[in-house]
Amino acid sequence: MLSEKEQSILSIRNLNIWYGDNQILSSLSFDVQQKRVTAFIGPANSGKSTLIRCLNRLNDFTPNFRFTGEILFKGxxxxASTDTTALRKQIGMVFRKPTLFRHSIYENVAYGARIAGVNQSEHLDTIVEKNLRKTGLWDEVEDILDETPEQLSIGQQQLLCIARALVIEPEVLIFDEPCGELDPIETVKVETLVRDLKNDCTLIFATNKRRQAARVSDMAGFLYGGELIEFGATEKIFTNPQDNRTEQYVTGRLG
Amino acid sequence: MNSMTPRAERKQKIVLQSIAFIILGIVFVGLWHALKSARAPSGQVVSEAILLSALSSLFNNLYIVLSISLVAILFGIACAFYLEEWLPATNWIRRLIESLVAILTGIPSLAYGILAILIFFSYADTLKKAIEAFPLPENIGAIPSQIETTVFYAEALTFVLMVMPLTIKTTQEALRSVATPIREAAYVLGASQWQVLTRQVVPIAFTRILAGGCRSMSRAFAMAALLVGIYTWHYTTEPGGMSGRFILFLSVALFLSIFSSTLIWRHTSDSA
Structure with a gap:
């Protein structure tokens, strides 16, 4: 019998992805384990974003997108018949660039709850406060909840995006290079938050910063040229890589 | 999923544009023939007096112009939403309609006015024939009301051809102006397509959709003003009569056009 931690929540079997005639990813297979941080590293254009956007079916909106293979979520x-709206309520996502709606800070966080049908203001207040506290943003924005988020720094905006994503209580939360636009201090905040969130949900983390992946993740996969070169425990990938290319990448000689 | 190489896409585009061109060609040739056959046998019927009364009833009524163009605009907005949000970009029906729209928006509005008269008289002739075939005395008194219905159809058809394409085009552009990240940010929170549309896309695109609708209506009024003006100058010697209507229509057209430009200008300066 496997413990909760060992169970895989997402299984990818032989995944191939094309945009038109261009094959982006070829024969990927791996398992994402519950309540762990799984990182995908690799140079730009190695297919990290394409891969993780596939997990919550965000690629469906991309024209000429097509895939073969199997993606199993909780078995x-x-x-084609999957209810993508229901799926995305269980698999949340945070993007590289913080994209906030043109509402107040409060409404931005409450959005996920509102579309799920929560309308009572006391209930919404608790949800907003709880999630802003989780991201450590509450003290900074407590007095400006009704103002637009444009005045916040880019790092605060990203934390607000994470708070917004946490409102729907996803089982899996995907991060697509969340620190790509942040300065080092803000990056540390996000990384600490990612490690804390591990207790609540499964995290998938795409990054092109090798050290960041080493710091935050339990499992890591190295993508290069659309192939999953190596996938395994982070420690093993960074200290004892099996493949020559992985070794070259983690030591900084490739990519 | 619809997948296509860029080359195949280009090919499909060219084929559909040619089909659109041929369809419109057939429509216009057909209308031309309808006009010729409508005029030749009924020389006495299409007299100046009838032409005048037809025109005055065709485009002289502010409320008819307003309501029909409004319906055409709303219908155009609905069409644009369906094309842009529900059909994939590679869908051939969407491509065909976009090609038709591109051709129809390029035609000057006065040409559509002539079209309206063509449609009206081809209908008037069939009506007259129908009345001649069943010469009932009470039908004679009913002619004006039947002309009213043909007026309605002629105007509705013209506005569908003139106002709708422009509305479809401007609405599609407005919807496209809403950046993909905003949509994706809403989708990943589990919003349905309808929720993304009503809560994110429409509030952002609303100003531009409104501006597009105003521009289309301005076009309708400009056409009505031109037709009314031309026939006033041609058939009446003294100023007055329909020229007041001409000035009214022209001012409405100008007002709407300026209003729409202001909206667009404010919108772009807001988001910049």
Whole structure:
């Protein structure tokens, strides 16, 4: 019997992705384990974003996108008949660039709850406060909840995006290079938050910063040229890589 | 999923544009023939007096112009939403309609006015024939009301051809102006397509959709003003009569056009 930690929440089997005639990813297979941080590293254009956007079916909006292979979420195969709206309520996502709606800070955080049908203001207040506290943003924005988020720094905006994503209480939270636009101090905040969130949900983390992946993740996969070169425990990937290319990448000689 | 190489896409685009061109060609040739056959046998019917009364009833009524163009605009906005949000970009029906729209928006509005008269008289002739075939005395008194219905159809058809394409084009542009990250940010929170549309896309695109609608209506009024003006100058010797209507229509057209430009200008300075 496997413990909760060992169970895989997402299984990818033989995944191939094309945009038109260009093959972006070829025959990927791996398992994402529950309540762990799984990082994907690799140079630019190695297919990290394409891969993680596939997990919550965000690629469906990309024209000429097509894939073969199997994606299993909690044992269910994701196919054409999958309810993508319900799926995305369980698999949240945070992007590289913080994209906030043109509402107040409060409404931005409450958005996820509102579309899920929560309308009572006391209930919304608790949800907003709880999630802003989780991200450590509450003290900074407590007095400006009704103002637009444009005045916040880019790092605060990203934390606000994470708070917004946490409102829907996702089982899996995907991060697509969340620190790509942040300065080092803000990056540390996000990384600490990612490590804390591990207790609540499964995290998938794409980054092109090798040290960052080493700091935050339990499992790591190295993507290069659309192939998953190596996938395993982070420690093993960074200290004892099996593949020559992985070794070259983690030591900084490749990419 | 629809997948296509850029080359195949280009090919499909060219084929559909040619089909659109041929369809419109057939429509216009057909209308031309309808006009010729409508005029030749009924020389006495299409007299100046009838032409005048037809025109005055065609485009002289502010409320008819306003309501029909409004309906055409709303219908155009609905069409644009369906094309842009529900059909994939590679869908051939969407491509075909976009090609038709591109051709129709390029035609000057006065040409559509002539089209309206063509449609009206081809209908008037069939009506007259129908009345001749069943010469009932009470039908004679009913002619004006039947002309009213043909007026309605002629105007509705013209506005569908003139106002709708421009509305479809401007609405599609407005919807496209909403950046993908905003949509994706809402989608990843589990919003349905309808929720993304009503809570994110429409509030952002609303100003531009409104501006596009105003521009289309301005076009309708400009056409009505031109037709009314031309026939006033041609058939009446003294100023007055329909020229007041001409000035009214022209001012409405100008007002709407300036209003729409102001909206666009404010919108771009807001988001910049």
């Amino acid at each position: 269910t195969l994701l196919g």
